[in-house]
Amino acid sequence: MEPHLSIDEVARRTGLTAHTLRYYERIGLIGPVGRTASGQRRYAPSNMAWIEFLLRLRTTRMPIGKMQAFAALRGAGDPTVPARRQMLEEHLAEVLTEIEAMRCAADALQAKIEYYRSCEQRLALESSIERGNEHEQRKSVPARTGQAEGD
Amino acid sequence: MEPHLSIDEVARRTGLTAHTLRYYERIGLIGPVGRTASGQRRYAPSNMAWIEFLLRLRTTRMPIGKMQAFAALRGAGDPTVPARRQMLEEHLAEVLTEIEAMRCAADALQAKIEYYRSCEQRLALESSIERGNEHEQRKSVPARTGQAEGD
């Protein structure tokens, strides 16, 4: 039981498909991967670590082209360490910017959800009045906010 | 100077292209937009507010198909408010999950950057020793960390 995994096992562990793993290798993102005598892939722990790193880059939406550039630098060995670090630093900066943009948009969505909640209260109240049930009133509903037509 | 903007002006203000604005309208994301007598689009403030909302959805990576569904609900008026709220709540939950995933991956990238920095120190030290300059040593460099082949 050596720690060299078949492509299906790697697929299972990483969540990628075997198709995608071959694709990544084809385009130079992964490799070289060991082979059995008959040509089947066997992934070593170092391959796994690299794939996991690629997945982190993917999570942060690095485009494949940049990953290829990074992989090429990595293949060129130690002298490219500064270049690789710089790539990561630039990418990280973009990622942090984007996280902030998403957080900001998420806040706006939260506000909208709350606005909808107030709409629902008002609508419920109006329809109950319409049906003649003028009780059921718990809190005063804020009439109608000036949400600037956002909806 | 009414507050009804031409498509180019809207493009300028939103960062979308005129092409994309027409595309969004075509697929039912935007609309209806007012027209001049000769058929040119004139965007009202309510259109602008909706577009800005769409852009927030896009920032949070809602797929266009979902935006279309949302737009359709909106077009159906008040009774769909609860459904709209639910869509937003579900989407927001996904967004928060994804923000967390990105933040986590970003942390890993930061760690890798720091690892590279230590590599650079070690490499600089080694090459200076190789050249016979055995001074230049400031801090003890941690020999070589066992970064599990991540690189």
Added chain:
DNA sequence: GATTGACTTAGAGCGCGCTCGAACTTTTAG
């Protein structure tokens, strides 16, 4: 009246990131 330039529609095309199909070989279970 002619030209310039912003606008219109319908529909084709593109870049990205996979995803799948076809045809074949190897491994494994019964």
Added chain:
DNA sequence: CTAAAAGTTCGAGCGCGCTCTAAGTCAATC
């Protein structure tokens, strides 16, 4: 020994989100 499962290569195809082209209309300027 056989049959099914899993692997291989090569190349085509797909879904998404635009992006652009072509052909034409209209408004304003020379």
